Amino acid sequence: MKHLITTPLITLAACAALLTACSPGKPGAPKAGEPKFNTDLPMTEFMGHFVDPAAFMYWKGSGYEMTEAGERDLSPTTDEGWDVLVSGATMLMEAGNLLQMPGRTRAPEADWNKYAQLLTERAAIARAAAEKHDKQAVFDEGGKVYEVCVACHEQFVIQPDIKANGPAKGDPLPAIPDDKKK
Numbered sequence: 142m143k144h145l146i147t148t149p150l151i152t153l154a155a156c157a158a159l160l161t162a163c164s165p166g167k168p169g170a171p172k173a174g175e176p177k178f179n180t181d182l183p184m185t186e187f188m189g190h191f192v193d194p195a196a197f198m199y200w201k202g203s204g205y206e207m208t209e210a211g212e213r214d215l216s217p218t219t220d221e222g223w224d225v226l227v228s229g230a231t232m233l234m235e236a237g238n239l240l241q242m243p244g245r246t247r248a249p250e251a252d253w254n255k256y257a258q259l260l261t262e263r264a265a266i267a268r269a270a271a272e273k274h275d276k277q278a279v280f281d282e283g284g285k286v287y288e289v290c291v292a293c294h295e296q297f298v299i300q301p302d303i304k305a306n307g308p309a310k311g312d313p314l315p316a317i318p319d320d321k322k323k
């Protein structure tokens with residue numbers, strides 16, 4: 142009988158000790174002043190309203206566009222124009238960090254984090270190319286950034302969708318920028 146009574150008592154004591162060791166309020170809630178991440182936005186919102194616009198800020202200022210009048214150079218012609226590309230690449234660098242935040246990662250996490258880190262790595266090189274106003278490097282590095290988008294989508298969007306629903310009917314990838322189609 143003694144045994145039956147002491148066990149819950151010990152458990153209670155252990156809980157109390159744990160709770161005091163943590164913070165007041167919900168167990169696991171951050172203490173005042175500690176980092177607290179809000180990952181309420183679904184991945185589609187984060188992609189569609191952060192990652193994708195950032196990427197297009199960069200891609201739109203690279204390569205050539207075919208028009209009836211001939212080829213049109215899409216590269217910026219002003220410092221402000223080049224700055225748009227630098228801003229886009231900056232956001233992509235940080236997007237790689239944001240993708241690895243607790244609450245954002247998907248399993249297998251090692252693969253997810255690898256793509257996220259590659260996004261930051263390649264966006265950093267792309268950013269440097271834009272800072273140098275190097276048209277060819279901007280075109281090439283923009284393409285390498287695009288490869289990371291495709292690789293992550295292949296593993297985490299396309300393949301799971303095919304597994305669940307059979308071969309894709311639409312195109313689940315972001316549209317290929319016109320200048321990358323050639």
Ligand code: HEC
Nearest residue numbers: 184185188189192193196256257260289290293297298315
């Ligand atoms: C670490 C993995 C990862 C990387 C890198 C990544 N994405 Fe995504 N992306 C996703 C996932 C996962 C989804 C699907 C979200 C879902 O279905 O929950 C997605 C969806 C999207 C969508 C569709 C959003 C919608 O409204 O349905 C767009 C557009 C997109 N990504 C653009 C990009 C671009 C552009 C890049 C590269 C600059 C990129 N993504 C890089 C994981 C990634």
